[in-house]
Amino acid sequence: MNFGRFFRSTAGIALTAAFLIALPFVAAMGGQAWVRILDFAILYVFLALGLNIVVGLAGLLDLGYIAFYAVGAYAWALLASPHFGLHWPIWAILPIGAALACLAGVVLGSPTLKLRGDYLAIVTLGFGEIVRIFLNNLNSPINVTNGPQGITLIDPVSFGAFKFSGTTQIFGFALSGPQKYYFLLVALAILVIIINVRLQNSRIGRAWQAIREDEIAAKAIGINTRNLKLLAFAMGASFGGVAGGIFSAMQGFVSPESFSLIESIMILAMVVLGGMGHIPGVILGAVLLTVLPEVLRYGVGPLQMAVFGKMLVDPESLRMLVFGLALVLVMRFKPAGLWPSPERKRELQETGK
Amino acid sequence: MDIFLQQIINGLVQGSIYALVALGYTMVYGIMGLINFAHGEVVMIGTLVTITVAGSLIKAGMPVAVAGLAGLMAAVLVCMALGWALERVAYRPLRNAPRLTPLITAIGMSIVLQNLAMMIWGRNYMTFPSLLPKMDFEFAGANFTLIQIIIVLVSAATMGGLLLLVYRTKLGMAMRATAQNPAVASLMGVNINRVIAAAFVIGSALGAVAGVMVGTYYEIAHYQMGFMLGLKAFTAAVLGGIGNLAGAMLGGILLGIIEALGAGYIGDLTGGFLGSHYQDIFAFVVLIVVLMFKPSGLFGEKTGDRA
Numbered sequence: 001m002n003f004g005r006f007f008r009s010t011a012g013i014a015l016t017a018a019f020l021i022a023l024p025f026v027a028a029m030g031g032q033a034w035v036r037i038l039d040f041a042i043l044y045v046f047l048a049l050g051l052n053i054v055v056g057l058a059g060l061l062d063l064g065y066i067a068f069y070a071v072g073a074y075a076w077a078l079l080a081s082p083h084f085g086l087h088w089p090i091w092a093i094l095p096i097g098a099a100l101a102c103l104a105g106v107v108l109g110s111p112t113l114k115l116r117g118d119y120l121a122i123v124t125l126g127f128g129e130i131v132r133i134f135l136n137n138l139n140s141p142i143n144v145t146n147g148p149q150g151i152t153l154i155d156p157v158s159f160g161a162f163k164f165s166g167t168t169q170i171f172g173f174a175l176s177g178p179q180k181y182y183f184l185l186v187a188l189a190i191l192v193i194i195i196n197v198r199l200q201n202s203r204i205g206r207a208w209q210a211i212r213e214d215e216i217a218a219k220a221i222g223i224n225t226r227n228l229k230l231l232a233f234a235m236g237a238s239f240g241g242v243a244g245g246i247f248s249a250m251q252g253f254v255s256p257e258s259f260s261l262i263e264s265i266m267i268l269a270m271v272v273l274g275g276m277g278h279i280p281g282v283i284l285g286a287v288l289l290t291v292l293p294e295v296l297r298y299g300v301g302p303l304q305m306a307v308f309g310k311m312l313v314d315p316e317s318l319r320m321l322v323f324g325l326a327l328v329l330v331m332r333f334k335p336a337g338l339w340p341s342p343e344r345k346r347e348l349q350e351t352g353k
Numbered sequence: 354m355d356i357f358l359q360q361i362i363n364g365l366v367q368g369s370i371y372a373l374v375a376l377g378y379t380m381v382y383g384i385m386g387l388i389n390f391a392h393g394e395v396v397m398i399g400t401l402v403t404i405t406v407a408g409s410l411i412k413a414g415m416p417v418a419v420a421g422l423a424g425l426m427a428a429v430l431v432c433m434a435l436g437w438a439l440e441r442v443a444y445r446p447l448r449n450a451p452r453l454t455p456l457i458t459a460i461g462m463s464i465v466l467q468n469l470a471m472m473i474w475g476r477n478y479m480t481f482p483s484l485l486p487k488m489d490f491e492f493a494g495a496n497f498t499l500i501q502i503i504i505v506l507v508s509a510a511t512m513g514g515l516l517l518l519v520y521r522t523k524l525g526m527a528m529r530a531t532a533q534n535p536a537v538a539s540l541m542g543v544n545i546n547r548v549i550a551a552a553f554v555i556g557s558a559l560g561a562v563a564g565v566m567v568g569t570y571y572e573i574a575h576y577q578m579g580f581m582l583g584l585k586a587f588t589a590a591v592l593g594g595i596g597n598l599a600g601a602m603l604g605g606i607l608l609g610i611i612e613a614l615g616a617g618y619i620g621d622l623t624g625g626f627l628g629s630h631y632q633d634i635f636a637f638v639v640l641i642v643v644l645m646f647k648p649s650g651l652f653g654e655k656t657g658d659r660a
Contacts, residue, residue: 110569111645119648272453317476320467320468323464
């Protein structure tokens with residue numbers, strides 16, 4: 001079945017739209033916690049697609065992607081919270097956050113242009129750690145980030161008088177805070193998907209793919225590899241920055257703990273597990289890796305009770321254990337990811353790998 | 354001046370631990386071109402196994418020296434088995450998969466090992482039994498302990514043994530051949546599978562030794578301790594030029610010394626603006642600066658296009 005064509009047909013669009021609109025209401029039946037999980041799933045789709053530009057399209061292994069997310073999140077937190085007493089509107093903060101993250105992307109990108117493969121991976125990883133350590137410690141002598149305690153009471157997203165926190169009545173429907181964020185995030189995610197699709201088939205996207213396949217050959221046919229690699233970093237970083245801003249507003253709280261290396265790794269795992277460079281695959285990976293741990297959280301405890309009659313092992317560690325095993329098993333049996341692009345699948349089959 | 358000497362000594366001790374762990378990363382990388390992200394967890398398991406074995410033997414009335422040795426042996430054996438199993442389960446089936454695939458399985462195994470350790474040993478900090486007598490020495494105004502001397506000596510001996518193994522034995526020759534070109538090595542009759550498994554097993558044994566030393570040095574252990582240690586050690590391996598044994602050793606020691614000096618002097622250098630809690634930054638800043646000028650590490654050969 002050709003999914004691409006299905007999604008472009010009118011019936012397909014209508015069905016997808018109906019599904020996306022109904023989803024938060026169905027999830028709300030299981031409690032608002034599930035709507036919140038949905039919100040995070042979409043936020044991660046957003047992040048994974050941003051990272052997909054860097055890793056999937058341009059082939060630059062970035063293990064510090066979360067740093068850009070952190071920059072965006074802290075930009076929002078500092079400009080819209082009582083911490084500095086600033087309450088700027090979204091029109092100002094979101095672009096500022098994206099611009100700062102973009103700048104961070106260029107700062108990271110420029111010294112690493114010569115590096116390849118795993119050397120690049122470790123430098124980006126180091127960069128991510130540096131950002132986190134600064135966030136953790138910039139509370140003295142001048143209190144900028146409030147250190148490990150983080151920043152609280154961050155303003156929610158609001159357009160004029162319309163706030164995204166709390167419940168509002170629209171056309172007789174009661175919409176909860178997480179449900180409103182859901183629709184905002186879906187709108188943003190669709191925008192990002194469109195940008196991703198358009199990029200992939202553009203001159204720039206093809207140049208990135210050429211760099212990914214063979215950098216020297218790409219240079220030889222006249223591609224400006226330096227600028228394009230920087231552009232990939234900058235673009236991926238800007239998406240990270242926007243996602244960070246929304247995260248900050250949605251949570252109302254940020255602390256350095258949310259931006260540890262394991263988060264970067266999780267986003268990378270979403271990209272690779274789903275099918276690197278293939279947009280539907282990346283979306284699948286992001287949704288799966290966000291929802292699976294939560295399903296396990298709610299499933300592992302009761303299951304133990306049912307089977308053994310008592311809690312044998314701590315459900316929290318058991319859920320992560322199962323999650324780790326799932327990562328290993330998926331990669332073991334689907335080395336190219338769950339839903340790789342058709343070309344990539346063909347390549348792997350042809351070389352017998 | 355005595356602060357300088359003191360920090361050099363502290364750095365040397367910490368650095369020799371980094372070096373031992375870094376060797377595990379670099380051996381696997383040199384042969385397979387793969388970052389074994391789970392290596393830090395192997396080190397952690399080594400420490401925790403020693404706590405259990407040595408701790409219970411001491412409680413049973415065994416002399417401390419015997420209990421310590423038994424703990425070390427147990428840690429080495431468990432870690433070797435673990436290294437072998439890791440290779441078999443998570444890496445061997447993926448040897449021809451796309452490059453990022455084994456990276457994800459490595460991360461998966463790392464999560465699995467951490468949580469297994471948490472189930473077995475709990476989520477609290479554990480005290481490491483003191484295996485060595487506490488003795489202090491003084492030299493030119495700097496203090497150091499017997500534990501520090503033993504750590505440096507043991508790691509030097511272990512690394513010497515590794516060099517002998519790699520450069521003087523048949524297995525070592527097979528390893529070097531596989532690192533250069535696995536296909537040709539296998540045509541020459543080298544059993545690639547065995548060589549790769551050996552690299553994992555030996556690397557894990559070194560990791561176990563390092564884990565025991567970390568435990569004796571800091572007297573505390575935790576199921577999450579492998580992560581940062583592994584990260585630093587990996588940084589050290591890259592700093593020295595990943596895949597290069599001597600590079601990993603020098604990179605580890607260099608990293609330890611830079612960190613210690615940095616932590617000792619950062620307050621003075623920045624006029625008190627940045628404190629010693631920025632210690633962790635040095636490793637990464639130094640790494641980034643070095644790689645800017647030497648893209649394949651201090652002692653690395655120019656790597657091919659392995660993207």
